[in-house]
Amino acid sequence: MNAVQAGLITWEQAGSWFGGFFSGSQYLVPIFCEKHDVIESVAARSAFLLDAIVSIGCRAEEGFSSQTFRQLQARLRDHLARLLINAISPICEDIQAITLMAAYSENGAVLTALALRFAIQLGLPKVVDQLVARCTGQSGLVDGDEQELYRLSRLWYGVCNIELFFSLDGGKLPGMALHVSPRKIRSLLNHPERTAVDVRLLSQIELNVIRTEAYSKLINTSNDSSLVQDETRLRTILDDTSIELSLWHGEWANVVSTDPSPHQRPVALQNLNIQxxxxxxxxxxxxxxxxxxxxxxxxxxxxxxSVRKAKEAAAVHLHCILDTSVSYLGTFKWTLDYVWAKCAFSVLLVLKLAILLRDPIHSVILLLRDAHRLLEELKRVTIGHIAYFQILQTSIEKCEAALREYVSQQTASSDPVPTPSESAGLAEDDFQGYAPSEFIFEWDFPGLNLKHMPLGWQDYFINIEGLI
Structure with missing residues (x-):
């Protein structure tokens, strides 16, 4: 029984929120096909999946704190509990529903693991190879069996993609090895069933495979060798991966630029730039x-x-988000908490690194202007309380306080040029130490532990371990 049949919502509400979901969220959780997953079909196939899609649409329109959204969330938990307790064999729609729950839940890692387990139970890892073997050199119309293979391949890649994102940015390597090559991924680009959403999915899978390989190499870098040897290894990894990322960006930008849907190209290109x-x-x-x-x-x-390059990338990341030629920020109405977290973190990081690296005051002011502009844009699309919106606002306030303090110190100083051994003021100390709990316990984004503590000659008499 779905939420409409239970009398919780009307069919009109379900239709409105279902349509709202496919106005933005299908790009964020790319496991659906708009031609196949219409509301009548979904309602006939799975009450669990219908309620999951409708709940996300309700969240976007009514907000996190709305009573209806909370009731829909309770229904999703009931659906999941029945699936687990009754030992019912999962179907694809169950995996889609659980993946949606994972994408929009604080318990995303656990739910993603469950979706992966069910996907493996249904044999989805083998489906991609079956599809590639079947469609090699083929074009034109495909039969129903091949359409189903493509649908299952999309679902498998979609679940894996969520797992890769949550693992790589959650402080750990993925719990499973995805045996896939760029050639195999791109072989699906020419399939008749391929959609614009699939281009987003396939590009993300390839990107996350590159990131996984790089992180594995970084973790395996030995600390027993000399500093010179370690830096040589790190430099090689960074240079090689940077080239791979540039190739990825350029090649997928070419794919997007030739997409038959011209109205979708600007947002797709912007997403490639941001990623x-x-x-x-x-x-x-x-x-x-x-x-x-x-x-x-x-x-x-x-x-x-390396720190400077990270700051430069964070600054470009911010500028890409603010690109006025496309409506990227408008999608935040539907976006995942994960995307909110990345946005808030990147702003906090670029402001913090600009202060730590002692960038010119006018450069920091320009970054603050961009951060304020982002904040104002997000106010227009934010519905209900979002913790990461508060983090973004607090980051800006703390950076402004640190900058005002620094300017005040320079104005009062007889020496207009600060010496490297000057210690930070209270406001800068506060900003340097600002590390929201969400970025410690829910995510493990790197860089927030960095600080700037210059050493004067008198400082050599203190315990240096406290500075490292």
């Missing part, structure tokens, strides 16, 4: 984390350059 900069930013910060050095004042030239 490219996020990958570069986190790559360099992960490399710094491997060194174990947190104090920028104690870093080698190579390490400081």
């Amino acid at each position: 490219h900069q996020w990958a570069l930013m986190t790559l360099h910060l992960k490399a710094i984390a491997v060194t174990g050095i947190e104090n920028i004042a104690l870093m080698t030239t190579f390490q400081q350059d």
Whole structure:
């Protein structure tokens, strides 16, 4: 029994929220086909999936705190409990519903693991190979069996993609090895069933495979060798991965630019730009984390350059989000908590690194202007309380306080040029130490532990371990 049959919502509400979901969320959780997954078909196939889709549409329109949304969430938990307790064999629609719950839940990692288990139970990992073998060199119309193979392949890649995102940005390597090559991924681009949403999915899968390989190499970097040897290895990993990311970006931009849906190209290209900069930013910060050095004042030239590159990528990331030629921020009405977290973190990071690296005051002011502009844009689409919106606002306020304090110190100082050994003021200390709990316990985004504690001659008499 679905929510309409239970009398919780009307069919008109279900239709409105279902349509709202397919106005934006299907790009964020790309496991659906708009031609196949229409409301009548979904309602006939699965009450669990219908309620899951409608709940996300309700959340976007009514907000997190609405009574109807909370009731729909309770229904989803009931659907899931019945599936587990009664030991019912899962169907594809169950996996789709659980994946949706994972994408929009605080318990995303656990739910994603469950979706993966059910997908493996249904044999979805083998489906991609069956599809590739069947459609190699084929074009034109396909039969119903092949359409089903493509649908199952989309679902498998979609579940894996959520797992990759949550793992890579949750501080751990993926719990499963995805044996796939760029050639196999791109072989589906020419399939007649391929949609614009699938282009988003396939590009993300390939990107996350590159990121997974790079993170594995970084983790396996030995700390027993000399500093020079370690930096040589890190430099090689960073250079090689940066080239791979640039190739990924350029090649998929070409794919998007030739897409038959011209109205979707600007947003698709913007998403590629945003993901490219996020990958570069986190790559360099992960490399710094491997060194174990947190104090920028104690870093080698190579390490400081990596921090600067991370800051530059974060700045471009912010500018890409604010691109006025497309309506990326309008999609935040439907977006995942994960995307909110990335947005808030990238702003906090670029502001913090600009302060730590002692960027010119006018550069920090320009970044603050962009951050304020982002905040104002998001106010227009935010419905209900979102923790990451509050983090974004607090980050801006703390950075402004640190900047005002710094300007005040320089105005009062007889020496207009600050010396490297000057200590930070209270406001900067507060900003340097700002690490929201969401970025510690829910996500493990790198870089928030960085600080700037210059050493004067008198500082050599203190315990240096406290600065590292």
